[in-house]
Every structure is written in structure tokens, then in C-alpha cells.
Amino acid sequence: MKKFSQLIKTLDGTNKTNVKVAALAEYFTNAPDQDKVWTIAILSHRRPPRPVNTTLLREWASELAHIPLWLFEESYHIVGDLAETIALVVPSDESSTDKSLSAFLQEMIWLKAQSDEDKKAYLYRNWKQLDYYGRFVFTKLITGGFRIGVSQKLMTRALAKATGIDEDILAYKLMGNWDPNTIDFQDLILEEKKSDYLSKPYPFYLAYALENEPESLGDVTEWSFEHKWDGIRAQIIVRNNELFTWSRGEELVTDKYPEFEVFIGRLPNGTVIDGEILPYPNKEIGTFNDLQTRIGRKNVSKALLKKTPVILKAYDLLEWQGEDIRTRPYSKRRNLLEKMVAGQDGIPLFLSEKMEFTSWQEVAEERELSREKRSEGLMFKRKDSPYLVGRKKGDWWKWKVDPLTIDAVLTYAMRGHGRRSNLFTDYTFALWNENEEGEKELVTFAKAYSGLTDAEFRKVDAWIKKNTLERFGPVRSVTPHHVFEIAFEGIAESKRHKSGVATRFPRILRWRKDKKIHEANSLEDLKALIPHTVETE
């Protein structure tokens, strides 16, 4: 555990990629094998289910620290991280412990089934023994992910450095459904094997955003185009009469989308399709907001299945007749895919329409139609490109539509988390609306917490602290005074939002110091941005 704590401390303490990779590689070389497996699991979001809920954690920590619960809560709001707050307030004799990371995690699996009393005794014992950073890491293991800027890719790179195994092969080995409690390092990483690859997807190939004018890509006829659909990127696998659906987060989501079960028998065994799961209410593509109703649910009710069914828009074919065809040119893979999908009537499988153009001007015109077609923009794929691993530049590009924007008034603020705890950086924005009495009032429409520089955040923070109207726990209402330009990717009607409108990925584009609040936009202006669907062919 000391080694793991030290690793987390180093990763947390730097924003330099090389330092992170070096620290991880060092750890993957020297730590005990089973600890390595658990570290991989934790950094790829495969930690065991939370053994104690956070309400109990707060109660017990405040009790152990001899402070009232309200004071613990206030401290938490200011510190911004539960595990860090606990590590700071609970007293310790730092008698230390040399228990391994895997021993701790096995205890946490065991802990989940114990009585509250036993859980409390276990936490007290460990909080007392560990030093400050050990206490923080231990509590983080209970509460959830470490936000320390280590992507799966970065971890894989370090693992490749430590083991000498190729990065792509490691990425493949680490995908899928393995359990850190039952698998060992030999089995997971070192051993070469062909068996249990039945459920394994291929690493996704991801595109970078276009950096220059499309014309810079040369001859337009060397490229294929598709719309960039706004759903969940997924791989559908049919092997040995079994179906597996993987999301891009490398999560097995087969059970969430029972619609795809009909693919068994209709698609030949040894098929892997890369595509996008899209909501399809009333037999047309819905909004991401529609899909939200399906994402969180493990068990999908019949009513929901009927109201918001999903389809797969197929982009690419990765495995054909049991053979990995990723190195074949895109145009060839695409031909095989089209043949496979053709004639498959009555199942929720559609081709993502491939388009070809004779000029970049036509490409730009097609992009303008994206919102009406419920897409986020265009994808460019070089006709002779292989299917690569991860985010790579050169053969695939995405060209998203420009975000929608609106000028809104800052009305509420909350302290941020992590790096921004102690600063008011989470904001709520409102637009003008006429109420029943014909008076203009501000109606909340979105929250945003990114897009300003650190210096701007500090200025807004200082202003908020001086212009607070009321406090509601961690939230403050402020005098309407500042106007910000808010950008967002998509917009749809919503019954769940007070404004009647849901926006997708809202963020701050700029601080409009030149505008007074009466110059901000109205809810009506926002609603005018909701696209009206046009027929797709």
C-alpha cells in the first residue's frame, strides 16, 4: 500500500506526462504482481463496488473527529473532496501498516457484506493506523475514482514500457470483462493465449478534430464521408451464437440494449461491427436527451423499450467470418459491411450512410445540414485507411458543427471540486422570460463550469463572495450582473427542465463584460434554436 500511495502522490503531484509514465512504469516493474493487477483495475475503473455509502462515511468520520456533522459537511464543501476531507479531519496515531494494496481491496470486497457496526470498526482501525496520504488513498479506494489525469492510454504506455509487450496488444488484453480478484498478472498480461477472446472487442479507433481547412487534406475523392451521429459509440460482437455489446468506455452493455439480441442468427458468427447506438422513437432518430433515459438503466422496462427503442448505425466492419480485417482498406471493409447489412430487414441495424463528394464546397454544404439530421457534424475517412488503435491523426478526422451560443446571466454559484475547491467555479445561468403577469424574470436554463481561465475564475470568485444574496448550503445566489456567452452542442425540448429546454455540454465561451444584463438573450431566443427534423433519405 505504501508503494501505491507513493504512486498516487506522484501522479497527483505532476501534470507532466513523462513523469507520470515513468512513475507508473517503475511501479509496474517493482510492485507485487497482484498489486499490479489491482492498480490496472483501479486506473481502468474496475474497482470493487463501494462497500460503505458516503452518508455513513461522513457520519463516522465526523464522530471520530469529534466534530458535529454540520461542521464536517461545511469542511467538505470547502475542501471539495470527501476522501481528502476525511483524511484531514480524523485523528491518527500513524502506527502505520504494511498491508498490501490487494489485501486492502480484498478486505473491501469482504466489507460490503458486513454489518454497519463491523464496517465502522474496520474504518476506524484503518483511519487511525494510516498516515495522512495513506488515509486519503484508502478512503478514495472506498469512495471512487482517482481523478489524477491517467488515461487508459497513458497507463498502457507505462505497462508496455515495464513489460516490453506491444502497446496495442496490451490495450486488447486489458479490454473486456476481467475480475481483478480472480485473475493474476501472468494470466492478464504476460501469458499469450487465444481462447477466452470470445467477448473481447477491438480497441476503438478515434478521430481527432480537423485542425486546418478541409482543403488541406488534398483530393476530395480520396475520402469517404459520414455524419457523426450523436449517440453511444459501440461495438457489436456475434461469436459462437452469443452477442456482446461494448460501449466506447469499454463497458459491456449487452443487457442494457436487448433490442440487439435478434442479431444472433441473423448475423454470421465471427462478426464485429463498429457503430453508434441511437435512440429511434417514432421510427426516426431522436436526440441525445432521448437516449439519456436508456443509459443509466440496467433493467429496461417494456414501456421504455416501446417509447425509446434504439438502433445501431453501422460504421465499419472489424471482424468478418472470424477474421480480424482491421488492416484491410476502409473501402473494402465497408463493402463487406454493406453486403452484410443489405437485406437485413426488420432488425434494428442500419448503415451509417456513406457519402462521396466531388468538391470540398459540397462537403461544407453537407455539414450545414448536420443539426437537422441530428448529427454532430461530419466524419472524414480516407478510403484506403486501416482501422487503427486509439486516437490517431491522419486517416480519420471529425468536423463538428460550430456550437450554438447564447448570452445568459449568472444567477447562482457553487464551489468547484478538486483543483478548484475553495473557488466558486460551478455556475448556473439564466435567460429572460415573460411570466404570466407580463413581467420579465430570469429563468435558469443551464449549468456550466468550464471555459474561463484561472485568472478569470479568480475574478468571478472574488466578485461572487462580495455579491452573495443568499446561501443554500453550498450554493449561493448572486446579484444578476454578469453576462456570459454560453456554448452548447445540442438542444432539445425537455419536460424535466424548468426552462423546458435541455442543452448538451454547455460551457462558458467568454465573459461578456461589454453587455448589461438586459442585453442577455431570452428563453424564446433559445427555443428558436431547436432544430426541426427534416426527412433523411
Place this chain on the structure above:
Amino acid sequence: MPMKKPLLEFTEKGIYCHAAKVYLDPWKPVDKAIITHGHADHSRWGHKQYITHPTNVPIIKHRLGDIEVAGKEWGETFTVNGVKFTLYPAGHIIGSSQVRVEHKGEIWVFTGDYKLENDGVATPYESIKCHTFITECTFGLPAFLWRPQKEVFKDINEWWAQNKSNGQTSVLFGYSLGKAQRLLKHLDPNIGKIYTHGAIENMTDVLRPMIDFPATERITRDTKKEDIKGHMVIAPPSAHGSTWIRRMVPFVTASASGWMAFRGARRRRAIDKGFVLSDHCDWPSLLEAIKEIGAEKVICTHGYTDIFSRYLRDLGYDARTEATQFEGENAELNVETEISESV
């Protein structure tokens, strides 16, 4: 019968003693001001007359130029319009004082900024009995718990030695009055040379006649990169990210501040290393100070005032909050608010 005015009031200009017509650490220009210490949020421009501990006289003159200032020793009672004033050491930075105010049997104490630990530079805090205690609570949250400075300086010196063996220069940020000298006093000169930013060198020069500090070298335009390599540089927080710091390459940065207790604070400022070292009371010290004084009333002025005073009320004290314009250690967090000092 008119209601009796409290001995000290919180007004737009600052903490005011009506009976004496004297302000304590006022933030707007007044005729007569008693000043607790030399930090910019406590000793401001524009007062006609300053009264402070003699140690602070050269500090305040260095900062504010030629002003009319009178020195009063700790424990030396002086009377203004029948009100008795006495300064006592506050342990915050060199010269920092508490103000005891006595009138018609009623005693108030205003702490300014303070800490209980003896840091080896500032004269240590003394507990003064009073009826009403006006306290800062910059770090008035149970999340703040300082380790003894001996341990912290062991870490700082080890960090320096490690950087030196890696061929890197150590850049340590601390406020130019107070923190910088505390760092200087406890750095181990056997590890290497100690360089200073001009603002810190100037302030330290003012204090050298009173305190024995290790030798330092001012960084000037002529200082060579190769000469600094592996050594220690003490700089004000505002130097972080400036062009000035580029001549230290290759360097690693650290900040010594109470805020470094939070991971977020260090990451927000993109500092390589944070040492938790403060010139203010931590949570247990605040509670200890208040308990020892035995005051009936406690007024919290700056820091986590609402939270801290609510907790004091939970404990049975008559505690409340008053708004002031003191910033505590915020100046170290927000570089913009720091008074810029010439290099």
C-alpha cells in the same frame, strides 16, 4: 438613557474606539491608527498618525515611505483620551502585536493575525485575559492541522538537497514580509547558497539589524544562470509564472503556506510541491487560544468566520462575526491582490 456604545465598533473605515477616537488597523485613511503588523492589509496608506511596536516602524516606513509613526513597546500602556492601550506579541510575523484596550474596567483584545507556535523569528504569542476577544480565523476549519515547524523544515531541507543532487534549482515561494524570513531562518546553509528576489532582499535588509539571518544573495540582471544552479531561491508568490523566474531553469517550485494543506490549492497554482507552513493559527490553536483567554464574547473577523463562530456558539460561547477587509493568507493565494514590489 442613550445606549452605551461598545468599546470597539466595526465601522466603514475599520475597527473604531469611539471613546479614544482611535482606529485599529483601519482600511480607510484616518487620523490616528494603531497598527498590529506590517502586512499590507493591516497597515495601509494615508493615516495621519501611526502607532505600532518599534520593530514595525522601519517595516512600515519601508513600505509606505515617510509617515508619522510612534513606537510603543510590548506591555507599555499608553492612554488616549482616557482609554488604556497596550500592545502584546502575537507571534504572527516579526513585530506583530495584539492590542489590549481597557476602559472603565472593560477589557477587549484585538489579535490582528496570530499563531501560537514559536517560529524562531517573531516574538511568541502571549495569552491576554479579556472580556471580549476579537480573533482572526483564517484557518478556522477542522481540516487545518499544522505539524511542528521542525518537521516541516526537515522536509523542506531534504527537498532542497534532493533537487540539488538532481541538478535543479529550488524556488520556494513565500510572502516577502514574514514567511520569507521564517524560511530563511530555518533553511540549512550547509546545503547550498540562498538567493533572494529583490523584494525579499529589500525587506530582509530592513530586518537584519534586529534578527540574525543566514547570508543571502540578491538576484540581479547580472546573476548568472550557472551560479544559481542547485541552490535555493526565495521569491514572492507573484514571481510564479513570470519572466523573472525563467533564468532559474532547470528549477522546481514549492510554496510554503497553510493553503498547501489542500491538494486543490497546490494544483490550481501549478506548483510542484506544497509545504504546509502557516503564520496563522490552525484549528486546534484557535480553540486553545480562546479557551485559555476565558473571554465571555468572541468576535471573528476574517477567514471562515461564519463556520467558526457557529461552532463556538455550539460550544457555548457568545460568538459572532464582523465583516472586515483583512485578507489573512489569501494574499498568498491570489497573486493579483498582492502589492507589487519593485525588483
